Structure formats: C-alpha cells, structure tokens
Amino acid sequence: MTAATLLRCWAVVLLAGLPVIAATLPAMAAVAEPPGLWTGPMVGETPATLQGATVIDVPALELLLEGQVLLIDVGKAARRPDNLPEDTLWKPVHRSIPGAVWFPGGGGGDLSPEQAQALLGRIDELAKGDKDTVLVTFCKPSCWGSWNLGKRLVEAGYRKVHWLPAGIDGWQEFHDAVPVQPQPGWPPADD
Amino acid sequence: MGMNQNRRVVCAGLVLAPLLAIASPVLAAGGTDSEREERWQDLRQSIFGERPVEDGAGLITLEAPARALDAALVPLTIRIAPEHRDRIAAVHLVIDDNPSPYAAKASFGPAGDPAVLRLRVRIDGYTNVHAVAETKDGQLHGTVAFVKASGGCSAPIGVSDEVAMQGMGEMKLRPAGPDTQGEATLLIRHPNFSGMQMNQLTRTYTPARYLDLVRISQGGQTVLELAGDISLSSDPAIGFAYRPGEADAFTVLATDSDGASWQESFPIPAHTQ
Numbered sequence: 092m093t094a095a096t097l098l099r100c101w102a103v104v105l106l107a108g109l110p111v112i113a114a115t116l117p118a119m120a121a122v123a124e125p126p127g128l129w130t131g132p133m134v135g136e137t138p139a140t141l142q143g144a145t146v147i148d149v150p151a152l153e154l155l156l157e158g159q160v161l162l163i164d165v166g167k168a169a170r171r172p173d174n175l176p177e178d179t180l181w182k183p184v185h186r187s188i189p190g191a192v193w194f195p196g197g198g199g200g201d202l203s204p205e206q207a208q209a210l211l212g213r214i215d216e217l218a219k220g221d222k223d224t225v226l227v228t229f230c231k232p233s234c235w236g237s238w239n240l241g242k243r244l245v246e247a248g249y250r251k252v253h254w255l256p257a258g259i260d261g262w263q264e265f266h267d268a269v270p271v272q273p274q275p276g277w278p279p280a281d282d
Numbered sequence: 283m284g285m286n287q288n289r290r291v292v293c294a295g296l297v298l299a300p301l302l303a304i305a306s307p308v309l310a311a312g313g314t315d316s317e318r319e320e321r322w323q324d325l326r327q328s329i330f331g332e333r334p335v336e337d338g339a340g341l342i343t344l345e346a347p348a349r350a351l352d353a354a355l356v357p358l359t360i361r362i363a364p365e366h367r368d369r370i371a372a373v374h375l376v377i378d379d380n381p382s383p384y385a386a387k388a389s390f391g392p393a394g395d396p397a398v399l400r401l402r403v404r405i406d407g408y409t410n411v412h413a414v415a416e417t418k419d420g421q422l423h424g425t426v427a428f429v430k431a432s433g434g435c436s437a438p439i440g441v442s443d444e445v446a447m448q449g450m451g452e453m454k455l456r457p458a459g460p461d462t463q464g465e466a467t468l469l470i471r472h473p474n475f476s477g478m479q480m481n482q483l484t485r486t487y488t489p490a491r492y493l494d495l496v497r498i499s500q501g502g503q504t505v506l507e508l509a510g511d512i513s514l515s516s517d518p519a520i521g522f523a524y525r526p527g528e529a530d531a532f533t534v535l536a537t538d539s540d541g542a543s544w545q546e547s548f549p550i551p552a553h554t555q
Contacts, residue, residue, distance in 0.1 A: 169381035169406070169435070172477020172490035172512070176539070179511070180328055183381035184321065186407055231433060260432050263408045269317060 128200035128242055129235045137238050137256060143245035144252035147227070149261045155225060155253065161217055162191035165198035165240050166230040166259065168273065186268035187259060188229070192217060193271045196278065198228075198236020209279040210240075211247055222248050229255040229262075318378065318410055322426075325376055325383050325412075330422060335414055338423030341366045342373075344413040346427040353434030355515045356405050360413045362396040370396040372416040377513055379409035380435060381478070385513035391504025393527050398465060399506075400521025404434035404476060404513050436478040439516055443481075443488050446473035446516065451544035453534055457551035458521060466551055467521045468498065470536055470544075476512040493518055496536045500550060501529025524550075 124138045140146060147155070169183035187193055197210050218224035226249055228237040241254040255261065259268055326335055345359040362370050372389040373396060385403055390396045396415070405411075408431070414424040439446045449471045458465035470493065477490025492512050498505040498520075505524045524532075532550055537543040 170478060170487065171381070172487065174489050174539075175382070175477055175512070179382055180325075180384045181382055182325065182328070184379050184407075186379065260408075263430070267315075268408070270321075 128239050130200035131235070133198070133235045134231075134233055135235065137233060137235055141238055141241045141245070141252075141254045144241045144254050147253045147255055149255070149257055149265055152227060152253075152255055152262070153265075155227065158225060160190075160225045160227055161214070162188050163197075163214065163226060163228050163240060164188070164191045164193045164230060164259070164271070165228065165236040166193070166195065166234070167236075168195035184270045185272075186263075187271040188262050188266075189269050191229075191271060192274050194240075194277050195273050196236070198230060198234070198239045200235070200239050205279055207243070209277060211243065213274055213277065214244070218249075223250055225251045225253065227253045227255055229258045231258045232256065232260050234258060322376075322378055322410060322412065325378060329374065329376065329384055330414075333420065333422055335412075335422040335424040338413075338415055338425045341423045342413055342415040342425050344411065344425050344427045346411055346429050348428070348430060350405060350429060350431035350434075353405050353431035354437040356403050356429060356431055356434065358401050358403055358411065358413075359521070360399045360401075362398075362415060364397070366415075367396050369417045369419075370415050371418045373399055374412075374414040374416065375401065375403070376412040376414065377403060377405060377409055378412065380404070380406045380513050382435075382512050385511050387509045388522075389504075389507045389509075391499065391507065393500050393503035393525055394505040395464065395523035395525050397523040398521065399523075400467070400519070402515040402519050404437070404515055405429055405431035406435040407432050435476050435513065436480065438479050438481070439473060439475075443473070443475075446475075451536065451542065453536070453544070453546045453548075455532060455534070455548035455551075464526070465521065465523045466532075467519055468496070468534060469517065469519050470496065470534075471517055472536075472538065474510075474512070474514050474516045474518060478512070491538060491540050493536055494539045496520060496534065498522065498524075499533050499535075500524065500527045500531065503527065503529075505532070 121139045122136045124140060124142060164187045166185065168185060171181055185193060194210055226244055228240040230237045237254060237258065241252050244252045262268060341363055343361045347356065350356040360373055370390065372387055375386040376383050377385050386401060388399050409429060410426050411429055412424050412426050414422050416422055452471040454469040456467045458467055472493050474492045475488045475490055477487060479488050481488065490512055492514065493510045496508040506522045508520060530550055531547045533547050535543065535545045
C-alpha cells in the first residue's frame with residue numbers, strides 16, 4: 092500500500108465519520124465562543140454557548156418568569172435615514188418582552204469605557220446591587236449584541252446570567268410584545 | 283392573538299412589576315390588541331386626519347402571508363369587491379410597526395381598475411398591516427392582517443450597492459396570466475434602498491434611494507399612480523388591473539427620490555373580457 096493510498100483510505104474514514112462527530116459534538120460544528128467580546132459584524136451566526144451563563148429557550152424563560160427576572164433587551168433602535176424627506180411619516184416603535192428594559196445598541200463589543208460604565212451602572216441599579224439577580228439578555232435572533240451583554244455581565248460578577256438567542260422573534264411565537272422606550276440616560280451623550 | 287396569549291402576557295407583567303418599577307408605564311399599557319389599536323389610531327390620525335376609517339368588510343380584502351418567508355420581500359394582494367370598484371379612488375397601505383409606516387398610496391385613474399393591487403414590501407417586525415380604500419367622495423374603508431416577519435427594513439440586499447444599482451430603471455411588463463384578463467405586473471429594476479441597510483463590513487449605511495412615484499397610463503389616461511416609500515422591496519413588482527381602452531400601449535413613468543426618472547412603453551396584453 093503506497094502512502095498515497097493510505098492517505099486516501101484515511102480520508103474516506105474521516106469523511107465517513109464526520110456526520111457522527113457532528114451529531115455527537117454539535118458545539119464543534121457551530122461558531123466557537125470568542126475569548127472576549129465580539130467586535131465583528133453584529134448580525135450572524137452566534138455560538139451555542141456562553142461560558143458562565145445559561146443559554147435558554149422561550150419555554151425555559153417562561154419558567155424563569157414565574158420568579159423575578161430582569162429582562163435586558165439590547166436590540167438596535169431604528170435609525171432615521173439622513174436623506175429621508177422631512178415630510179415622511181417616521182414613527183419607529185421598538186417592541187420587547189413585557190417588563191424588559193431596553194438599551195438600544197448596548198450589545199456592542201466596542202462600547203467606550205463611559206458607555207460600558209453607564210450600562211453596567213444602570214443594570215446594577217435595576218438589580219439593586221444583587222449579583223444573584225436573575226438576568227436575561229436578548230435582542231433579535233442571530234444577534235451578537237445579547238451574547239456580548241451576557242459576557243459583560245458574567246465578567247461583572249453576575250451569577251445568574253441567561254442568554255435567550257431566540258430573542259424577541261422567539262418570544263413573539265408565543266406571546267405579544269409591547270412597545271418600550273430606551274432606558275433613561277442611555278446611551279450616554281458623547282463628550 | 284387570542285385571549286389566552288394576552289392573559290399570559292399580563293401575568294408575566296404582574297410578576298415583573300415589583301422588580302421593575304421603571305418599566306411600569308409599559309406594563310400598564312399592556313401587550314395586547316388594544317395597544318396595537320392605539321398605535322393604529324395614532325397613525326390613522328397622522329395620515330388621514332379626522333376622517334374615520336370604517337370597517338371595510340365586503341369592500342376591501344388584504345391577502346398577506348401569516349408568516350413571511352423573507353421579511354424583505356413580503357407579497358401583499360389588495361382586492362376591491364366588484365360592486366364597489368367604480369367608487370374607489372385610491373388604496374393606502376400602512377405597515378403599522380415599520381419605522382416609516384405609510385408604505386404606499388395607489389391612486390386609480392380613468393383607465394384604472396381597483397379590482398386588484400399586488401405589491402411586495404419590507405416588514406420590520408411582527409405587525410398589523412392595514413389596507414384602506416378611499417372612495418371618490420373621501421370615505422375610508424379599511425381591513426387589517428397580522429404578519430409575522432422581522433428585520434425586513436434593515437436586511438442587507440446581499441450584493442454591493444454598485445451591483446444592486448446595475449440596470450436601475452429597467453422595466454418589464456407581463457400579463458398576469460390566462461385566467462386573469464385585464465391584469466398585468468410591472469417589474470422595475472431598482473434597489474429601493476431603505477436607508478436602514480448597513481454594510482456589515484464598512485459599518486456604513488447606504489443612503490435611502492427609492493421609487494417615489496410610478497405612473498402607468500394608456501392613451502394619455504392614467505391607469506395607476508403609485509406613491510412609494512422605503513417600505514417597498516427592492517426591484518418592485520406592481521400587479522395592477524386596467525380597463526380595456528383604445529390605446530394599444532402602456533406608458534410607464536418612474537421617478538426616484540434622487541430625482542432620476544425613467545420612461546418606457548409596453549404593448550397592452552390582449553384584453554378579451
């Protein structure tokens with residue numbers, strides 16, 4: 092058996108084994124967790140996991156909602172196009188899970204230190220300084236923002252961080268969503 | 283949205299209320315049909331002023347997918363019942379939760395037929411869509427459909443802006459089919475940039491550029507005049523009906539928000555009705 096044939100055999104074995112590997116280790120096939128905050132394109136495939144946090148679906152969220160939960164939405168606010176005619180009717184509405192607090196764009200991986208401080212400071216206020224507060228982060232599906240915020244919260248020492256990758260769309264499969272306003276003082280004004 | 287769902291949302295709100303005092307105004311409003319109705323009344327006021335929109339049952343219908351396959355390309359069909367067609371001057375389309383909700387107004391001219399209007403639109407979030415018929419004496423009759431679609435206004439086109447603009451203004455006109463005499467579909471190549479689409483790599487927004495007016499006429503008589511907005515999908519397809527006339531060609535004039543304009547003529551498909 093030549094070396095080339097051996098290689099080919101190995102390739103066949105490897106390829107044949109791939110579906111099995113993919114099935115047994117689904118995490119390997121998915122996007123890996125970045126070591127820190129994600130600063131690439133904010134819309135795209137996200138990891139299946141978030142170290143230090145619990146990944147939940149909507150039924151799991153419903154169970155959590157039987158207790159006290161701080162729901163944190165970092166979905167983006169609609170941006171009025173610069174060149175839209177002045178007389179165009181522009182009435183953006185942001186719908187969220189009832190009771191959620193909204194920090195538009197708060198999931199950015201490249202927030203300034205002031206922004207990050209304002210974000211975490213406000214969340215600390217809402218959680219009354221309790222690191223055992225049950226937190227749930229979300230935005231839209233395929234959105235890195237809620238992953239990033241979950242990461243920030245874990246790093247800030249919160250012990251019950253939950254990430255809802257299905258986001259507001261997942262919620263709306265079962266429930267209606269309500270209009271919300273951005274959190275007061277968010278985003279902090281640029282100096 | 284049945285009672286059941288509403289009740290569940292209210293329950294969740296009650297549980298959350300003690301913890302989230304800051305969110306209580308939202309909870310008080312409730313995540314229910316009544317809140318969506320409130321928004322609709324606000325939009326109605328902005329668009330139609332003090333004129334009420336009556337229930338259009340039996341006069342106007344709106345066909346929309348309950349769940350859109352592509353939120354940037356949601357097909358809608360508006361129909362006017364035969365006995366009312368002669369008194370309809372225009373049809374308005376409002377996508378309640380789109381940031382720019384007033385998606386289109388179609389005005390019918392003497393050569394037009396309000397029997398059917400088909401459009402493809404962008405839908406930004408799960409929303410009510412209202413179609414409102416306006417009679418020649420200014421009465422309004424509306425109908426509504428709920429559509430599950432998300433992210434349509436900001437969805438990237440998928441190609442570079444330059445590629446998306448290639449052939450801009452090119453048009454085609456197709457008869458709607460053998461069973462639909464007197465109907466045709468006008469296709470216009472145009473990216474209809476919403477101004478909300480971000481290039482993910484450069485992180486810049488492509489400026490809005492959309493068809494703001496499409497006028498279809500035959501022999502100097504208007505068939506349809508469509509005032510459009512950023513909620514119309516790229517490469518707009520406009521399905522419309524027309525009355526048999528003496529002219530043998532449609533003339534189409536399209537202008538966009540950058541002031542560009544295009545004009546073309548098409549033979550009128552045979553009309554045997």
